[in-house]
Amino acid sequence: MTASAPVVVCDGVTKRYGDRLAVDHLDLAVPPGVCFGLLGPNGAGKTTALRMIYGVTRPSAGRVTVFGLDVARDTRQVRARLGVTLQENALVEALDAVENLRIFARYHRLPRAEAERRIEELLDFLELRSHAGLPVRALSGGFQRRLAIALSLVNRPELLILDEPTTGLDPAVRLALWERVRELRAGGTTVLLTTHYMDEAERLCDRLAILAAGRVVAEGTPAALIRERVGAQALELAVAPGDEARVLDGLDGVRRLRSGRRLVLYAADAAALLETLRARHAAGDPAAVVVRPANLEDVFLALTGTGLEHQP
Amino acid sequence: MSVSRYALSVWWRNFAMYRRTWKLNLLPNFFEPLLYLLSIGVGVGAYVTEMGGTSYVAFLAPGLVAVAAMNGASFEVTYNAFVRMNFEKTYAAMLTTPIQPDDVLAGEVLWAVTRASIYGGAFLVVLAAMGLAPLPAALWALPLLPLAGLLFAALGIAFSLRVPNIELLNFYFTLFLTPLFLFSDVFFPLQERLSGAWLWLAEALPLLHPVRLVRHAFRGEWSPILLWDLAYVLAVSAALLALAIRVSRRRLAA
Numbered sequence: 076m077t078a079s080a081p082v083v084v085c086d087g088v089t090k091r092y093g094d095r096l097a098v099d100h101l102d103l104a105v106p107p108g109v110c111f112g113l114l115g116p117n118g119a120g121k122t123t124a125l126r127m128i129y130g131v132t133r134p135s136a137g138r139v140t141v142f143g144l145d146v147a148r149d150t151r152q153v154r155a156r157l158g159v160t161l162q163e164n165a166l167v168e169a170l171d172a173v174e175n176l177r178i179f180a181r182y183h184r185l186p187r188a189e190a191e192r193r194i195e196e197l198l199d200f201l202e203l204r205s206h207a208g209l210p211v212r213a214l215s216g217g218f219q220r221r222l223a224i225a226l227s228l229v230n231r232p233e234l235l236i237l238d239e240p241t242t243g244l245d246p247a248v249r250l251a252l253w254e255r256v257r258e259l260r261a262g263g264t265t266v267l268l269t270t271h272y273m274d275e276a277e278r279l280c281d282r283l284a285i286l287a288a289g290r291v292v293a294e295g296t297p298a299a300l301i302r303e304r305v306g307a308q309a310l311e312l313a314v315a316p317g318d319e320a321r322v323l324d325g326l327d328g329v330r331r332l333r334s335g336r337r338l339v340l341y342a343a344d345a346a347a348l349l350e351t352l353r354a355r356h357a358a359g360d361p362a363a364v365v366v367r368p369a370n371l372e373d374v375f376l377a378l379t380g381t382g383l384e385h386q387p
Numbered sequence: 388m389s390v391s392r393y394a395l396s397v398w399w400r401n402f403a404m405y406r407r408t409w410k411l412n413l414l415p416n417f418f419e420p421l422l423y424l425l426s427i428g429v430g431v432g433a434y435v436t437e438m439g440g441t442s443y444v445a446f447l448a449p450g451l452v453a454v455a456a457m458n459g460a461s462f463e464v465t466y467n468a469f470v471r472m473n474f475e476k477t478y479a480a481m482l483t484t485p486i487q488p489d490d491v492l493a494g495e496v497l498w499a500v501t502r503a504s505i506y507g508g509a510f511l512v513v514l515a516a517m518g519l520a521p522l523p524a525a526l527w528a529l530p531l532l533p534l535a536g537l538l539f540a541a542l543g544i545a546f547s548l549r550v551p552n553i554e555l556l557n558f559y560f561t562l563f564l565t566p567l568f569l570f571s572d573v574f575f576p577l578q579e580r581l582s583g584a585w586l587w588l589a590e591a592l593p594l595l596h597p598v599r600l601v602r603h604a605f606r607g608e609w610s611p612i613l614l615w616d617l618a619y620v621l622a623v624s625a626a627l628l629a630l631a632i633r634v635s636r637r638r639l640a641a
Binding site: 092129131132133150151152154155158159161163164165167168169170174177178179181182183184226227230236 | 392393396399400403404407408475476477479480481482483484485486487639640641
């Protein structure tokens with residue numbers, strides 16, 4: 076494996092549960108040393124894809140390679156070199172943080188002295204030391220989440236997989252966790268994460284893949300995805316669906332997105348577009364007008380839809 | 388089957404937790420056979436002149452040792468394993484590390500065997516203190532405790548890996564373990580109450596075999612039928628564990 080070879084390669088990976096296709100010919104390559112985001116609506120196949128990458132689930136078809144090793148064949152070797160933080164914390168709640176870390180060190184069969192050294196490091200790295208001796212069940216959601224991430228770092232993984240790492244956490248804890256992820260990446264760890272927070276993906280990830288119905292529908296850097304898929308700026312208007320034709324009259328090329336009564340138009344210069352619309356009294360309620368930079372959420376909604384009817 | 392030393396990591400996780408909570412866990416299980424011993428053995432036993440050639444309480448005591456081992460193993464592989472698998476996501480976390488489904492199963496069974504030995508052993512100590520465990524013969528019961536534990540670990544895990552919700556585990560206790568407890572030579576010699584084909588059919592009862600083994604150990608007696616008891620325990624355990632491996636691979640690695 077050369078230094079620039081991808082850490083994770085999914086090659087035509089498919090997972091079928093009965094009649095349901097959870098992942099459909101997924102092709103993915105995660106380069107080393109980056110933070111790679113896997114986005115997609117609920118049920119898009121993100122967690123199933125991760126489960127195949129760390130080898131707990133076998134693909135129905137296709138092949139997953141991690142560190143150049145076939146995950147299905149060399150499962151133990153691959154897992155010894157990666158760490159996974161699951162969506163739900165799996166902590167022993169009656170035990171304290173140090174005891175939980177020791178249990179995970181045992182899972183990896185680390186020598187005891189080495190385990191104790193790493194536990195000390197992780198208590199500092201994830202700021203667990205102040206409550207390290209209290210039963211986990213007595214501690215806050217933020218502490219429990221930090222501990223769950225610490226558990227997945229106990230084997231000093233080359234690849235860290237985070238399944239919705241910051242769901243349900245307060246802003247301060249999220250910021251702190253992002254900083255830790257950046258530090259890990261700076262130290263050479265490759266990070267693969269799923270998230271529903273577009274701000275998280277935009278700020279943290281070097282590259283993204285957006286999944287819908289088990290397939291990659293877009294891939295690239297956050298900036299490139301925004302530029303290519305929607306444009307630089309967004310103009311939000313309050314326009315009833317019946318008035319939409321009048322608003323868009325003569326604006327054929329403009330990308331748009333509707334969510335209820337709100338219509339979002341994308342353009343290189345949203346202010347100029349607004350002037351055009353105002354000139355023909357087609358901008359709707361003036362108080363509801365918003366001009367803002369386009370963001371990843373716009374890309375996400377453009378690609379995966381705003382309706383709920385397709386979500387299982 | 389690819390069981391490895393990682394099974395010991397699974398065992399150690401349960402041990403680390405038990406070490407913290409053993410007082411809460413041990414006491415109820417400790418009292419249960421003791422209460423039966425006092426009520427049925429000493430209380431009812433006062434009206435029974437003899438059973439199976441001994442005093443009633445002496446007849447009952449070794450059976451309750453086997454029951455303690457059965458209960459120790461059974462709770463572990465049913466309720467506790469179900470919670471670890473479905474609620475605490477313990478197995479999901481283990482399977483993000485080099486631990487494989489076979490290691491999880493092996494570690495859980497090993498732990499259930501350990502609990503069976505702790506419970507059976509603790510009750511044996513109580514019996515010895517009450518003068519109801521003839522020493523040193525009763526020490527032969529010690530190696531039988533893990534065997535009884537293995538049998539009920541295999542039975543329980545094969546069942547609880549298949550049930551979709553925790554309420555169904557009640558069936559296992561009320562429709563399987565409780566009848567076994569009542570009709571497996573613990574309270575009266577089943578062989579003296581049955582005849583013909585029923586006598587053969589009774590040999591299918593799993594608890595019967597550990598009870599007969601422990602009772603013979605207490606009496607310091609050997610009988611060829613004990614070979615059948617040992618063979619039954621080992622063969623049924625092996626068959627059920629083979630089944631459990633298949634189910635656990637499917638459940639844990641779906």
